[in-house]
Amino acid sequence: MYKERVRALPQNGSSPTLEEVAKLAGVSRATASRVFTASPKVSPRAKRAVERAAEKLRYVPNRAARTLVTGRTDSIGLVIPEPTAFLFGDPFFPRLVRGISEVLSRRLVQLVLLMPQSAGDETRLEGYLSAGHVDGVLMVSLHGNDPLPDRLHERGTLVVLGGRPGASSAVSYVDVDNVGGARSAVEHLIAMGRRRIATITGPLDMGAGVDRLQGYHDALVKAGLNGDASMHQPGDFGQESGAAAMQALLDRHPDLDAVFCASDVMAAGALDTLRRQRKRVPQDIAVVGFDDSTIATSTAPTLSSVRQPIEEMGREMARLLLAGLDSGTAGGKRVILVTELVVRASSGKGVRE
Amino acid sequence: MYKERVRALPQNGSSPTLEEVAKLAGVSRATASRVFTASPKVSPRAKRAVERAAEKLRYVPNRAARTLVTGRTDSIGLVIPEPTAFLFGDPFFPRLVRGISEVLSRRLVQLVLLMPQSAGDETRLEGYLSAGHVDGVLMVSLHGNDPLPDRLHERGTLVVLGGRPGASSAVSYVDVDNVGGARSAVEHLIAMGRRRIATITGPLDMGAGVDRLQGYHDALVKAGLNGDASMHQPGDFGQESGAAAMQALLDRHPDLDAVFCASDVMAAGALDTLRRQRKRVPQDIAVVGFDDSTIATSTAPTLSSVRQPIEEMGREMARLLLAGLDSGTAGGKRVILVTELVVRASSGKGVRE
DNA sequence: TTGAAAGCGGTACCAG
DNA sequence: CTGGTACCGCTTTCAA
Numbered sequence: 001m002y003k004e005r006v007r008a009l010p011q012n013g014s015s016p017t018l019e020e021v022a023k024l025a026g027v028s029r030a031t032a033s034r035v036f037t038a039s040p041k042v043s044p045r046a047k048r049a050v051e052r053a054a055e056k057l058r059y060v061p062n063r064a065a066r067t068l069v070t071g072r073t074d075s076i077g078l079v080i081p082e083p084t085a086f087l088f089g090d091p092f093f094p095r096l097v098r099g100i101s102e103v104l105s106r107r108l109v110q111l112v113l114l115m116p117q118s119a120g121d122e123t124r125l126e127g128y129l130s131a132g133h134v135d136g137v138l139m140v141s142l143h144g145n146d147p148l149p150d151r152l153h154e155r156g157t158l159v160v161l162g163g164r165p166g167a168s169s170a171v172s173y174v175d176v177d178n179v180g181g182a183r184s185a186v187e188h189l190i191a192m193g194r195r196r197i198a199t200i201t202g203p204l205d206m207g208a209g210v211d212r213l214q215g216y217h218d219a220l221v222k223a224g225l226n227g228d229a230s231m232h233q234p235g236d237f238g239q240e241s242g243a244a245a246m247q248a249l250l251d252r253h254p255d256l257d258a259v260f261c262a263s264d265v266m267a268a269g270a271l272d273t274l275r276r277q278r279k280r281v282p283q284d285i286a287v288v289g290f291d292d293s294t295i296a297t298s299t300a301p302t303l304s305s306v307r308q309p310i311e312e313m314g315r316e317m318a319r320l321l322l323a324g325l326d327s328g329t330a331g332g333k334r335v336i337l338v339t340e341l342v343v344r345a346s347s348g349k350g351v352r353e
Numbered sequence: 354m355y356k357e358r359v360r361a362l363p364q365n366g367s368s369p370t371l372e373e374v375a376k377l378a379g380v381s382r383a384t385a386s387r388v389f390t391a392s393p394k395v396s397p398r399a400k401r402a403v404e405r406a407a408e409k410l411r412y413v414p415n416r417a418a419r420t421l422v423t424g425r426t427d428s429i430g431l432v433i434p435e436p437t438a439f440l441f442g443d444p445f446f447p448r449l450v451r452g453i454s455e456v457l458s459r460r461l462v463q464l465v466l467l468m469p470q471s472a473g474d475e476t477r478l479e480g481y482l483s484a485g486h487v488d489g490v491l492m493v494s495l496h497g498n499d500p501l502p503d504r505l506h507e508r509g510t511l512v513v514l515g516g517r518p519g520a521s522s523a524v525s526y527v528d529v530d531n532v533g534g535a536r537s538a539v540e541h542l543i544a545m546g547r548r549r550i551a552t553i554t555g556p557l558d559m560g561a562g563v564d565r566l567q568g569y570h571d572a573l574v575k576a577g578l579n580g581d582a583s584m585h586q587p588g589d590f591g592q593e594s595g596a597a598a599m600q601a602l603l604d605r606h607p608d609l610d611a612v613f614c615a616s617d618v619m620a621a622g623a624l625d626t627l628r629r630q631r632k633r634v635p636q637d638i639a640v641v642g643f644d645d646s647t648i649a650t651s652t653a654p655t656l657s658s659v660r661q662p663i664e665e666m667g668r669e670m671a672r673l674l675l676a677g678l679d680s681g682t683a684g685g686k687r688v689i690l691v692t693e694l695v696v697r698a699s700s701g702k703g704v705r706e
Numbered sequence: 707t708t709g710a711a712a713g714c715g716g717t718a719c720c721a722g
Numbered sequence: 723c724t725g726g727t728a729c730c731g732c733t734t735t736c737a738a
Contacts, residue, residue: 015509017731028709033733041707058508063484064426065731067417068714075481077465084447084454094437101437101470110481112430113466117454128428128463131416155411156368370715381725386717394723418715421730 016057025053036061067132075110076321077134079148081122082141087115090237090265091293092310096140096162099314107322109135122148130155136321138162144205153331160321160331162313164207172324172331174316178208181306181339182215185260185288188304188341190223194258194286198231200245200270202262209234212262212290235266242269250277256285258347264289264296264305271299271346286347301345308339369410378406389414420485428463429674430487432501434475435494440468443590443618444646445663449493449515452667460675462488475501483508489674491515497558506684513674513684515666517560525677525684527669531561534659534692535568538613538641541657541694543576547611547639551584553598553623555615562587565615565643588619595622603630609638611700617642617649617658624652624699639700654698661692 022032027046034042035050042050053059067073078100080087087093097113104111112134116122129137129152139149140162149159149171161173189197199216202209213232220227233248235241242261246269249256261267267289271281279285281301289296292307316335324331375385380399387395388403395403406412420426431453433440440446450466457464465487469475482490482505492502493515502512502524514526542550552569555562566585573580586601588594595614599622602609614620620642624634632638634654642649645660669688677684 018733019731029732030709030711030734031707034708037733039734043707046707060480060483060508062421062731063481063486064417064420065714066733068415068421068716068731069733071714073417073486075486084450088441088444088447088450091441094441097437097441097468098470101468101474105471105474108477110467110477110486113468114463115450115454115466117451118458121454121458124461124463127413128416130413133416133426133428133463155413371717372715382716383718383725383727384723387724390717392718396723399724415715418730419717421715421732422717424730 016059018061021050021053021057021059024057025049073133073135074108075112075134076104076136076138077112077114077129079114079116079125079137079139080141081116081143081146083117084115086238091295092291095310096314099311100138100318103315103318103322126151130157135325136160138317138321142166142206143203158321158324158331160317160324162317166205166207170332172320172333174313174320174335174337175207176308176313176337177339178211179215179218181290181308181341182212182260183219184339184341185290185306186216186219188343189258189260189286189288189347190219190225192286192347195225196253196256197225197227197258197260198233198249198253198256200242200249200259200261200266201232201234202237204234209262216260235262237263237266239265239269242266243273246270246273258286261287261289264291264293264303267303267305268295268299281346282348288347292342296344299346304344304347305342306339307342309337312337369412371414374403374406374410374412377410378402426486426488427461428465428487429457429489429491430465430467430482432467432469432478432490432492433494434469434496434499436470437468439591444648445644448663449667452664453491453671456668456671456675462675479504483510488678489513491670491674495519495559496556511674511677511684513670513677515670519558519560523685525673525686527666527673527688527690528560529661529666529690530692531564532568532571534643534661535565535613536572537692537694538643538659539569539572541696542611542613542639542641542700543572543578545639545700548578549606549609550578550580550611550613551586551602551606551609553595553602553612553614553619554585554587555590557587562615569613588615590616590619592618592622595619596626599623599626611639614640614642617644617646617656620656620658621648621652634699635701641700645695649697652699657697657700658695659692660695662690665690
């Protein structure tokens with residue numbers, strides 16, 4: 001840590017305190033405080049005096065002191081435990097952040113993004129979060145059974161997850177209907193006459209990965225089609241993993257006529273592989289993605305995809321957290337948002353063979 | 354803000370205090386405190402007792418209280434005032450964050466990312482930062498003469514910038530040699546026999562944008578070539594802006610034989626346009642980018658580019674900030690990192706015409 | 707409407 | 723090595 005004994009934040013002669021503002025304004029500290037907490041009972045005269053004094057001194061209330069007594073920080077943390085290269089590459093996150101920001105900005109709550117990059121980081125982060133640095137925590141992109149949300153919850157920190165947690169958990173979450181979305185995608189492929197349908201799944205240590213596979217499977221079973229394990233190939237939601245998975249599937253099943261990808265980015269990777277293999281899309285193989293992200297309209301051919309309301313997910317997460325903060329209730333709420341299939345060229349009625 | 358009077362962070366019966374830990378351990382609060390501040394003078398026996406009690410109570414020191422007295426938060430903020438879609442799309446940021454994280458992790462300092470999305474956000478952020486929520490601030494992607502860094506600096510907050518500030522400023526910064534990098538790129542094009550060399554600049558309200566244009570210009574002047582304003586077209590570092598700028602340049606100068614782009618992503622956009630226009634690269638037009646980001650090796654043809662040490666920039670920013678914190682000195686330091694031209698196919702010795 | 711004063715939960719100085 | 727204690731800066735009763 002920094003050198004010991006560096007008392008006072010400002011490097012120069014410490015920042016002004018409420019006491020000093022009060023003195024300059026000729027009122028008591030209590031009255032001055034009331035001005036900054038927007039308390040109703042202050043005379044206009046006193047109010048003006050305090051405001052003038054504060055401006056003159058460039059006074060900013062010390063958050064630590066305020067937090068110590070109110071128990072609030074007016075900021076909330078968004079935790080995304082992904083490597084930076086992933087975090088910044090995936091079109092999912094900016095949309096989520098936008099939704100969250102919208103809601104928080106209105107409430108004047110500061111959003112801080114936290115990106116643990118290692119187990120050590122995550123341990124330290126747990127301390128940071130449970131020590132009262134933030135009023136609540138939003139968390140997305142959970143892998144496996146990351147214990148962090150439950151541990152924070154037990155400690156009394158309010159947590160809202162984006163995406164269902166792996167195991168049963170008392171933590172609130174917002175999710176999209178991944179099973180239903182995947183099912184509708186595959187039902188669409190079946191309706192288009194496809195019969196040998198493979199899937200490139202997301203990471204199977206994530207709810208979204210498992211659930212989309214489940215939806216795929218449900219649709220096949222309902223139609224009496226084969227969807228055994230050789231028809232699944234996991235990816236990590238990234239483009240390269242999609243390309244590799246497509247290749248693996250083709251190696252095992254050269255006669256595939258459709259593939260459902262658990263993300264648009266992976267679908268784009270799959271299209272790359274198909275192009276290299278001289279497979280026509282959709283004539284030879286139909287492709288459907290998931291996310292309906294911007295990339296879906298810039299691929300060739302354009303990509304059919306399951307639209308999920310990511311901004312709304314962010315908004316709902318923020319709302320849930322704020323509501324919890326307001327009411328002082330702990331959690332256990334869950335919200336599931338609907339998805340919608342958007343059909344484009346990649347699954348179109350192509351001439352078969 | 355949240356409902357009034359919601360004292361105590363944990364929704365349940367408030368978290369344990371140092372006092373309670375001390376009592377359970379049978380020592381004084383002072384001794385218990387010494388255990389957590391790693392003070393040398395504690396008997397092993399007392400230490401053990403305190404640790405046991407803390408574990409039993411799941412004690413976590415209250416940061417607000419600690420900050421109030423030490424004046425430190427052990428966290429630093431990284432401010433990136435860009436729209437989320439940009440922030441998460443540009444390959445520059447993950448590399449920067451990785452560099453910063455590396456250094457901070459070792460020091461057990463928490464990095465928090467702050468992304469003001471509007472003028473209102475930025476105002477609130479200024480309050481957040483100057484109220485002592487963080488020990489120092491890193492800031493990149495400054496546009497125009499954003500007053501935030503200087504205002505924070507004046508208030509006594511330690512600030513380190515990535516990229517030189519627009520106007521003269523007392524704030525410390527780390528930058529790469531943008532002028533030199535751009536110059537070497539254009540000198541390379543000249544050496545390859547190109548004579549009608551245009552440039553797609555970055556935003557001209559940013560140091561990197563201005564400096565790379567300067568370097569381009571320097572090289573042309575030195576070679577006695579024309580680089581008037583009709584040969585410049587500004588972009589925003591994004592791919593689409595690169596494509597549009599390329600088109601604009603071709604409209605004005607159909608006989609261009611080279612273009613220097615202030616970012617690889619814009620260069621990729623330019624390549625798209627050139628492909629559509631049936632221009633061969635590098636035979637008809639040579640292209641050089643800037644960043645040497647991952648995209649440079651995945652374009653067709655692969656992209657010559659100016660490599661800048663982004664991770665190192667992040668590391669250096671973090672080091673500068675920590676050094677300032679340690680020494681209690683304010684700033685005024687500047688570090689310039691070297692760049693290096695990487696030649697690939699897009700500027701290769703193509704047959705001309 | 708205002709002021710005095712009691713903490714909030716720690717840290718660190720000073721005696722012992 | 724340990725305990726007592728004076729703050730850190732602010733919010734919020736309680737009385738006036």
